[in-house]
Amino acid sequence: MIEFFDKAGVRGFLHARHLGSAAEVSLDADEPVVLASVVKVPLVLEFARQVAAGQLDPADRVRARAADRLGGTGMAGCADDVEMSLRDAALAALSVSDNTAADLLFDRVGVGNVRSLMTELGLTSTRIIGAPKDVLRTIIEDDGRDVRALDPLRTTASTPREMTRLLELIWRDEAGPPEACRQVRDLLGFQINWYRVAAAFDDEVAYAGKTGTLPQIRNEIGVATYPDGEQYAIAVFTTGRYTGRRPDIDQAIGAAARSAVDQLRA
Template identity: 55%
Template sequence: MIEERIRQVFAGAGAEGQLHVLPLHVRAGAAGEAGAEPGAHEVAVGADAPVVIASIFKVLLALEFARQVVAGQLDPRERVRVTAADRLGGWGTAGCLDDVELSLRDLAHFAMSVSDNTAADLLLARIGLDTVRLLAKELGMERTRIVGGPRDLLESMLAEVGARDEREFAVRYPALPDDRKRRLAVLDPRHTTASTPREITRLLQLIWSNAAGPPEACAFVRDLMGRQVFRHRLVSGFPDDVTVAAKTGTLPGLHMEAGVARYPDGAHYAIAVFARTHDLAASRPTVDTAMGRAAGIAVGYLRESGNSR
């Protein structure tokens, strides 16, 4: 049974996994015009159970930004200054040592390509948290909850650990017992930004079918997902001639990625994979490889099933 095989892949990496993979029907020569493949199978492992989505929420963020640009509500060239007060630490502008100035669309680029948390927060402040929440509802993502941006999640973690800033958190967090670490609200889908694997593949399906907004907005998000620099999860499970456009998410003990794999024959597959490790010190490369392998196994099964129909 394909589902049990996938569970064993995760178990071998010391993790529990959830996954949903869905073939998309893309018309020849019409990139971006995709829907669920008629009569298609799916592979679902815990696909309807809630999951923390962390930075995967940035796909919705980028989509709402693009929709507002197309509607003429925002000028993508509008300049934003990133100061020390904005920076969270990490990739992109979040890790800069000096103030920088860039456009709104470059904030979107950094938020998606290198998962820049500061860029995401500034973009979210410009377009509005409530509009992103309303977008999820509009797209039928009824079980998706967005509690805030990266800074909100970080401040939640600092408060729970009793740290005043990131530096103090870096000292206090490692000293906590594992069971206390696992009880952090940001790791519990009941209390943080969350969805289900099935709703995430629905979002991807709508973006790839130009049904999540104007075609220009959907194309913008697809392009940004294709620019992601992290190639250690989904990509690791596919041959070199398969292109993957995706967005990762990571929190202590949680590893996730959502994306679309495109084969040379034109076949597309929407994929959402989530892994929770039993051991918070588990090897990340081992878990990341398991995620790619699970996705590759699921897509391989769907391709074989499709060829046999």
């Protein structure tokens, strides 16, 4: 697998596990990696758990005002104030990676509660410094010098192994009440970013996942379900010095993921 990353000029980290056995494939799977927008998966999981517990009404409204809209996709890039329900904010956070939707959700569920959830699930190498706006604040403060947001030891981070474990718990209904896990699985299936992992699989393979992107960081975690019912949790993280769109890196992420799953199926 390392050859895919070497060809693209990035360092890659990968973990894939068969959901149903102890089989796994790994490449530096216990090294710390920057989560970027992958953090929206534990965020939405905590939201779904609070809804299932009756602590939050998913129909409650949130409003994104000018100070909340920091640019990007979804309501984050709107010119005017936007209002939507909490459950629609969860959809926007996972489907189009809407940072403002994620910020508003973090405000409601509490950063501390998302951190506690990771501890409860045994994901002790996963660290969450705050909402997307908090990571952006560090980027602005660092002003291009020694950027904390690109350092997994100083920003929101985890390991590939812990991220596939998180997916395993969600897919087994062990990360919370079954209805909460089911909601997260369903929302991950709405992701519109198909050009990394999803693009490497045939149409007959169902895929649900979440990308993460920052300058010099491109990631994705997700679960591939084959027609025979076998499922595979995948986490691929990359880092490197580059500029531009670099579709070759996206393709390398997909190729490495597919290679790992092919090894597991063999």
